[in-house]
Amino acid sequence: MTDAPHDTDARPRPRTALGLALRLASALALLGLGYLLTIALVRWHALSRIDADLERLIASGAPVTLAQAFDPPVPPEDDAMELLQTLDDESIARLDRTVLLYEFEAQELAELFQSTAALRRVMERARTLEMDEWAVYCEAKWPEAEVPNKLTPEERRTVLDDLLAPHASTIATMRRAAARPAVRATAYESSERRDEYALVPVLVEVLCLEALRAAEYGRWAAVRDDLALTLHFVRGLDAEPSNALFSVQEFSLMWVSGTLQRVLHLPEAGRELQALDAELARFDPWRTAGRVLVSERARWAEDLAGLRAPDADVEAGIEALWQWPADELSAAELLTSRELSFALSRLPAERAFVDPRFAQCLSAKDPGARHQFELGGLDILLTGGRQLQRLTLMRAALCARFEGLDSARARLAGTSDIISGRPIGQRLETDGSLTLWCSSSPHRPVSADGSGDWDCVIRVPLPQK
Numbered sequence: 436m437t438d439a440p441h442d443t444d445a446r447p448r449p450r451t452a453l454g455l456a457l458r459l460a461s462a463l464a465l466l467g468l469g470y471l472l473t474i475a476l477v478r479w480h481a482l483s484r485i486d487a488d489l490e491r492l493i494a495s496g497a498p499v500t501l502a503q504a505f506d507p508p509v510p511p512e513d514d515a516m517e518l519l520q521t522l523d524d525e526s527i528a529r530l531d532r533t534v535l536l537y538e539f540e541a542q543e544l545a546e547l548f549q550s551t552a553a554l555r556r557v558m559e560r561a562r563t564l565e566m567d568e569w570a571v572y573c574e575a576k577w578p579e580a581e582v583p584n585k586l587t588p589e590e591r592r593t594v595l596d597d598l599l600a601p602h603a604s605t606i607a608t609m610r611r612a613a614a615r616p617a618v619r620a621t622a623y624e625s626s627e628r629r630d631e632y633a634l635v636p637v638l639v640e641v642l643c644l645e646a647l648r649a650a651e652y653g654r655w656a657a658v659r660d661d662l663a664l665t666l667h668f669v670r671g672l673d674a675e676p677s678n679a680l681f682s683v684q685e686f687s688l689m690w691v692s693g694t695l696q697r698v699l700h701l702p703e704a705g706r707e708l709q710a711l712d713a714e715l716a717r718f719d720p721w722r723t724a725g726r727v728l729v730s731e732r733a734r735w736a737e738d739l740a741g742l743r744a745p746d747a748d749v750e751a752g753i754e755a756l757w758q759w760p761a762d763e764l765s766a767a768e769l770l771t772s773r774e775l776s777f778a779l780s781r782l783p784a785e786r787a788f789v790d791p792r793f794a795q796c797l798s799a800k801d802p803g804a805r806h807q808f809e810l811g812g813l814d815i816l817l818t819g820g821r822q823l824q825r826l827t828l829m830r831a832a833l834c835a836r837f838e839g840l841d842s843a844r845a846r847l848a849g850t851s852d853i854i855s856g857r858p859i860g861q862r863l864e865t866d867g868s869l870t871l872w873c874s875s876s877p878h879r880p881v882s883a884d885g886s887g888d889w890d891c892v893i894r895v896p897l898p899q900k
Contacts, residue, residue: 485739497729499740501621503673504733505889509617512840515668517613517867521636526605588651595648601639606645606741607770609638613664617674620730624679635672635680639665639687643694644686650698655705658698665691666714676726677734678815682804685818687817688825692893695829699836699895715830724819725780728812776812788820788875789856797877820854824873825891827859832895835869840897855880870894 489499498504505523511517599606618635626634642665649657669687672680676806695711698704775796787793797817808814827850835843840863848858854875862870872892874881881887 436773489736489739492732498733499736501734501737504730508621509619509674511619511622513616514619514622515615515617515638515671516619516626516634518608518615519625519638520622521604522608522634526602527634527637530602530641531633561813592651595644595651599644599648606641608627609641610664613638613642613668614652615671617668617671618668618680620675620677620680624677634682636686636690637827638692639669639690642668643690646694647697650701653703653705655707655776658705659707659710662691662695662708662711663714666711666718670714670718673720673726675724676723676730678727678731679816681723681727681818684723685822688822689891691889692825696832696893696895699832702896704836706837709833712830712833715826715833718826720819720821720822720826721780721784724816725777727815728776728780731812731815732773770789773812776816783818783889784853785851785856786870787816788854794877797875817854820875821890823853824875827853827872828871828891828893831859831871832869832893835871836895836899837898840869847871860892861890864894866896868894868896 441595444627475606492499495818502508612774623635646658646661646665649655649661665687669684669691672684672687695708712792779790779793782790793813793816796811796813831843831847833848843860847861851858852860852873852875854873857874857880860872860874860881864870870892871894872881872889874887874889876888879887881889
């Protein structure tokens with residue numbers, strides 16, 4: 436008996452389209468499941484780090500909310516922002532434009548005030564000068580440029596009067612605001628007009644212009660009072676320390692420094708200005724830098740706690756399952772990235788900046804290293820250091836202008852650039868003025884001939900013997 440014949444063809448049967456689709460769907464499902472599991476694991480790890488850091492902060496008694504960091508908070512009646520925010524948008528916009536035009540654009544200034552005959556005459560004269568020579572206030576903001584001012588005192592008074600007189604009511608409100616004890620960081624940062632009009636910097640700029648105006652008329656007590664009021668206001672920016680207001684404080688001291696240099700260059704500068712030394716001595720930007728670090732950490736801790744809260748929006752929650760947890764990862768890094776900054780902030784400033792760890796970060800050129808520099812809060816410490824530099828130079832300039840070269844040098848004896856640790860730069864100019872500077876550049880520090888990269892500089896005439 437013979438076996439029945441059978442198929443000896445061993446070739447696989449062709450796959451159907453349905454089978455291929457099922458296999459493809461299965462592969463995609465596995466990939467999707469793997470992606471979801473990866474996201475879940477990464478998010479869990481990041482949130483675990485956040486929980487551990489928050490628990491550590493709470494156990495140490497550190498503030499974990501802004502309300503705790505701003506304790507006691509500034510009451511509204513003491514807050515300059517409460518008054519500044521009563522100013523209408525048009526008034527602030529016009530005043531802001533006035534400052535900018537006075538600083539930079541002579542032609543636009545002429546067009547804005549073309550109905551003023553006296554100013555038109557000044558502008559006709561200004562057109563015969565180089566644009567940089569006309570930038571009257573640019574001298575104050577950028578004194579190192581040594582821009583010659585070829586306008587007569589009468590022409591300068593005309594310009595300042597025509598610019599500021601139309602805003603007398605707004606400026607009066609600004610003065611009342613500046614006299615208040617503090618600026619609430621929360622009010623400033625929540626202001627809808629902060630980015631558009633920069634209310635706080637405009638106030639500083641306007642009061643500095645008022646000081647220049649008083650100086651042109653020889654009203655030295657008024658110059659002292661305007662600059663003292665400005666310094667009082669600037670010092671109040673650290674009542675509720677925030678990184679935003681700390682940066683504004685640095686900018687404001689730059690304006691005050693430039694204005695002070697401008698008025699000290701006037702030959703009849705009054706000794707009333709010496710009283711500003713006491714105002715300058717009240718600043719403590721290094722302490723403020725440490726407080727800013729604490730408040731920023733509290734802000735993050737408050738935001739991070741929100742990441743742990745369940746999402747009430749079901750649809751958004753489902754969508755989040757597929758999103759890479761970038762926010763959670765960066766948030767977890769934030770709380771642990773500032774240990775070096777906190778450690779340095781507990782040291783005296785002169786020791787912190789010469790610490791090899793800070794110097795290594797400051798001199799790094801790699802973009803990634805610079806990002807870590809800012810992420811780690813070292814830029815906040817650097818802001819405090821630059822404020823200390825500028826305060827040192829302003830106090831030395833006041834001493835040099837009214838007490839002479841020997842007194843200024845005696846005051847600076849043993850005083851180093853707070854950031855670099857090098858001596859404060861000094862150079863006696865051929866016209867009898869004294870130039871002082873700070874330079875923390877690790878690559879191109881300023882040399883005796885003035886070449887290199889400096890942080891701040893001030894030039895002041897010495898008293899005639």
